[in-house]
Amino acid sequence: MLDGAAPVVKLRGLVVGSVVRLEQGKGKKPGGRDNRLELLHGLVAEDLRDVNAVILERMKSPVVLISELAGHIISSGGKRLRPMLTLASAKMCGYAGRRHVNLAACIEFIHTATLLHDDVVDDSELRRGSATANAVWGNKPSVLVGDFLFSRAFQLSVDDGSLKVLDILASTSAILAEGEVMQLMTSNDTSTSEAAYLDVITAKTAALFRSACQLGAVVASRPSSEEEALKALGLNLGILYQLVDDALDYAGRSDTLGKNSGDDFREGKITLPVVLAYRRGSEEERSFWRRAMEEGEQREEDFGHALELLEKHGALADSFERARHYGAMARDALGLFPDGEAKRALLGVVDFCVERDK
Amino acid sequence: MLDGAAPVVKLRGLVVGSVVRLEQGKGKKPGGRDNRLELLHGLVAEDLRDVNAVILERMKSPVVLISELAGHIISSGGKRLRPMLTLASAKMCGYAGRRHVNLAACIEFIHTATLLHDDVVDDSELRRGSATANAVWGNKPSVLVGDFLFSRAFQLSVDDGSLKVLDILASTSAILAEGEVMQLMTSNDTSTSEAAYLDVITAKTAALFRSACQLGAVVASRPSSEEEALKALGLNLGILYQLVDDALDYAGRSDTLGKNSGDDFREGKITLPVVLAYRRGSEEERSFWRRAMEEGEQREEDFGHALELLEKHGALADSFERARHYGAMARDALGLFPDGEAKRALLGVVDFCVERDK
Numbered sequence: 255m256l257d258g259a260a261p262v263v264k265l266r267g268l269v270v271g272s273v274v275r276l277e278q279g280k281g282k283k284p285g286g287r288d289n290r291l292e293l294l295h296g297l298v299a300e301d302l303r304d305v306n307a308v309i310l311e312r313m314k315s316p317v318v319l320i321s322e323l324a325g326h327i328i329s330s331g332g333k334r335l336r337p338m339l340t341l342a343s344a345k346m347c348g349y350a351g352r353r354h355v356n357l358a359a360c361i362e363f364i365h366t367a368t369l370l371h372d373d374v375v376d377d378s379e380l381r382r383g384s385a386t387a388n389a390v391w392g393n394k395p396s397v398l399v400g401d402f403l404f405s406r407a408f409q410l411s412v413d414d415g416s417l418k419v420l421d422i423l424a425s426t427s428a429i430l431a432e433g434e435v436m437q438l439m440t441s442n443d444t445s446t447s448e449a450a451y452l453d454v455i456t457a458k459t460a461a462l463f464r465s466a467c468q469l470g471a472v473v474a475s476r477p478s479s480e481e482e483a484l485k486a487l488g489l490n491l492g493i494l495y496q497l498v499d500d501a502l503d504y505a506g507r508s509d510t511l512g513k514n515s516g517d518d519f520r521e522g523k524i525t526l527p528v529v530l531a532y533r534r535g536s537e538e539e540r541s542f543w544r545r546a547m548e549e550g551e552q553r554e555e556d557f558g559h560a561l562e563l564l565e566k567h568g569a570l571a572d573s574f575e576r577a578r579h580y581g582a583m584a585r586d587a588l589g590l591f592p593d594g595e596a597k598r599a600l601l602g603v604v605d606f607c608v609e610r611d612k
Numbered sequence: 613m614l615d616g617a618a619p620v621v622k623l624r625g626l627v628v629g630s631v632v633r634l635e636q637g638k639g640k641k642p643g644g645r646d647n648r649l650e651l652l653h654g655l656v657a658e659d660l661r662d663v664n665a666v667i668l669e670r671m672k673s674p675v676v677l678i679s680e681l682a683g684h685i686i687s688s689g690g691k692r693l694r695p696m697l698t699l700a701s702a703k704m705c706g707y708a709g710r711r712h713v714n715l716a717a718c719i720e721f722i723h724t725a726t727l728l729h730d731d732v733v734d735d736s737e738l739r740r741g742s743a744t745a746n747a748v749w750g751n752k753p754s755v756l757v758g759d760f761l762f763s764r765a766f767q768l769s770v771d772d773g774s775l776k777v778l779d780i781l782a783s784t785s786a787i788l789a790e791g792e793v794m795q796l797m798t799s800n801d802t803s804t805s806e807a808a809y810l811d812v813i814t815a816k817t818a819a820l821f822r823s824a825c826q827l828g829a830v831v832a833s834r835p836s837s838e839e840e841a842l843k844a845l846g847l848n849l850g851i852l853y854q855l856v857d858d859a860l861d862y863a864g865r866s867d868t869l870g871k872n873s874g875d876d877f878r879e880g881k882i883t884l885p886v887v888l889a890y891r892r893g894s895e896e897e898r899s900f901w902r903r904a905m906e907e908g909e910q911r912e913e914d915f916g917h918a919l920e921l922l923e924k925h926g927a928l929a930d931s932f933e934r935a936r937h938y939g940a941m942a943r944d945a946l947g948l949f950p951d952g953e954a955k956r957a958l959l960g961v962v963d964f965c966v967e968r969d970k
Binding site: 393394398405415420423424425428431438439 | 797
């Protein structure tokens with residue numbers, strides 16, 4: 255099918271439509287989704303400047319290539335969502351010190367290190383709308399600079415001096431790596447269950463969100479009930495973040511997504527939309543998924559057909575629905591905390607993550 | 613040159629001859645080189661069993677592929693030289709506790725993680741006579757399981773609970789990564805100086821040897837003079853270890869080396885033998901090195917010709933001579949410590965590293 259591009263565009267229109275439906279009835283103004291983060295940005299602006307200064311200072315190395323490559327990925331326009339969670343959580347816990355700044359930088363370093371290694375593992379060429387480090391410099395420096403940033407994260411947490419913090423970050427890093435390997439094992443396996451998919455995203459994404467929030471309670475020496483509540487906030491937020499991310503890989507447009515739409519399909523990465531469509535599909539449809547995602551025999555029109563099947567079975571709409579479920583739990587996790595600017599900012603983050611379209 | 617194999621074999625004979633020359637007059641019996649480690653093995657045997665038990669326990673993961681892949685590289689017959697240095701250094705410092713066991717395991721985890729990433733970066737297929745993990749499972753799991761082992765190392769050091777230890781290990785990991793990136797930058801660059809080469813091997817290899825020895829003094833709470841002496845032992849031992857390793861890549865035979873002889877030449881990795889031969893060579897010879905190692909245009913007879921040039925300029929013999937210089941400094945670093953079994957064992961390690969042929 256040589257003119258395969260047209261149905262894809264048409265289908266993307268339909269699919270994007272189903273995303274927009276999620277936001278009906280909320281009186282959203284244009285740009286309203288980004289406004290959900292406005293409270294957060296206002297709350298942590300000053301601290302975030304300090305975090306960025308720490309990041310710039312600590313990614314320096316006498317080895318020029320390290321500073322260049324680390325600078326490329328760190329400055330390539332990430333949302334800094336994870337470090338902002340640490341900053342806001344600490345504020346909500348009434349913390350008045352400065353430890354949260356270094357720890358937020360530490361969280362961002364761990365995140366950045368995993369991004370570098372992810373892009374190598376996935377052979378990605380585009381991230382946040384820019385060429386990936388591995389596309390510019392090749393895989394080798396990306397692997398090694400990832401190691402460097404991991405080490406820098408640990409140096410930062412050693413500087414903090416709390417064994418509890420170190421324990422959290424070291425365990426989280428091990429879980430992230432386990433999650434990435436689990437993802438590799440479910441890759442190209444269309445029989446992956448929703449439970450297995452949830453295990454993967456909990457480990458590879460939600461564990462770091464959880465620790466980012468938890469650290470806010472830890473630096474403020476809050477009681478374990480509040481620490482657990484912040485862990486629950488982060489965990490649920492992380493799961494919903496990845497659910498939306500994976501749905502957007504089918505529903506989003508490359509120009510707003512900052513990466514190539516359809517990457518997961520082309521790589522045979524099994525995410526919830528496919529898990530649902532596969533289980534809900536006919537035997538013929540399952541053969542299609544197996545050929546395209548398991549055996550890797552993809553034709554030009556396949557992505558368009560995949561989008562049709564996802565639409566037919568409501569797989570994207572239901573992925574967003576699942577995300578809302580975790581959003582509800584994240585909101586309830588905040589119930590313990592007194593109303594105030596920080597709590598409203600964190601509730602805004604939940605809304606943002608549920609509703610984002612890029 | 614279709615019958616290019618013959619001169620290579622002949623030249624390897626010559627070159628191996630130059631290695632054997634280093635050991636003249638020492639009354640070596642067959643197998644004598646390995647005997648150099650006998651004292652060490654006897655000294656730490658019991659502790660090393662505990663280290664291996666910790667390694668086996670801590671490399672476990674609910675993710676099967678991680679346990680499999682980590683088990684493959686950890687059990688593939690490494691000498692455990694670095695953890696044994698920690699054990700022997702602690703013993704020489706009169707340490708009677710158990711912290712050195714976990715820390716030795718930690719050193720081995722960091723080493724193993726870097727091996728996994730090295731093999732990916734170098735596209736190696738053979739290590740210690742076995743297929744590399746990346747050759748068996750591909751690059752992706754090797755990158756991620758390396759990350760997992762790094763994290764496990766940090767978990768182990770957090771369990772130890774000493775911020776000084778954590779600081780040493782986190783900084784060392786950052787230096788290792790810097791060394792690997794520096795090596796990448798000098799790769800294929802025949803203008804690399806001996807100083808730049810030394811910087812690379814100091815960072816990528818000697819820094820971990822240094823920390824392995826230093827930890828022995830740290831757990832025993834010895835005064836800084838002894839800690840510095842053990843750092844010097846490790847640093848010089850590490851430099852000489854890598855010098856010999858790089859020379860053996862030309863001088864060694866694949867069957868005893870456990871990896872492919874000539875790998876560095878084929879990959880265009882610039883090590884001391886080439887640095888020396890390039891500087892001592894004619895313009896015509898330099899053109900050869902540039903074509904073969906910089907431009908990567910290698911012909912079947914090139915490795916044989918490279919060996920001829922190394923022999924002509926005494927580049928391998930002088931690499932081993934340089935190694936002996938660091939060996940002398942390593943021995944003198946031990947001067948502070950009282951005579952005894954541990955000191956003799958560590959002196960034996962220096963001899964072993966200078967004289968090893970695999």
